[in-house]
Amino acid sequence: MLKVGGENVAAVEIEGFLSHHPAIQLAQVVSAPDNKYVEVPAAFIQLKDGMAATEDEIIEFCKGQLSSFKIPRYVRFVTEWPMSATKIxxxxxxxxxxTLDTWMNPTHTYLSKSSRSLHGA
Structure with a gap:
């Protein structure tokens, strides 16, 4: 469970929504530190073979479908996962x-919580 600006956010809800994107094979959502909201959603995404997508496309897919505080603020594409014997x-x-400076420089920032929308930085 993530706590985004005082709102409880279930990572599994965001992951489930992202799984409906036609290019996404698997999505995992974790919390990323944020100066304003304490933590925000960050999505790690594995694309289906032969498919392509950009960070902006994934964020646009979420807009209007998820509350703005549930939209991943960071999106990174992966080809392999850190695994235990049975799970990520x-x-x-x-x-x-x-450990990645680029995670601390988001391409999207939140507007006021009452507006429930994102804008490009």
Whole structure:
């Protein structure tokens, strides 16, 4: 469970929505630190073979369908996952966020919470 600006957000809800995108094979959502909202959703996405998508396309797919505080603020594409014997290790995904400067420079920023929308930075 993520806590985005005081709102509880279930990662599984965002992951389920992202799985409906035609290019997405698998999505995992974890929290990323944020100065304003404490934490925000960050999506790691594996695309289907032969498919392409951009960070902006994924965010546009979410707009109008998810509340703005549930829209991933960061999107990164992966081809392999940190695994335990049986499942993806989300803690290792969160560790990747902490070590990458690019995660701390989002391409999208939130407007006021009452507006419930995103805009390009």
């Amino acid at each position: 290790q989300k803690i290792r995904l969160r560790e990747q966020i902490a």
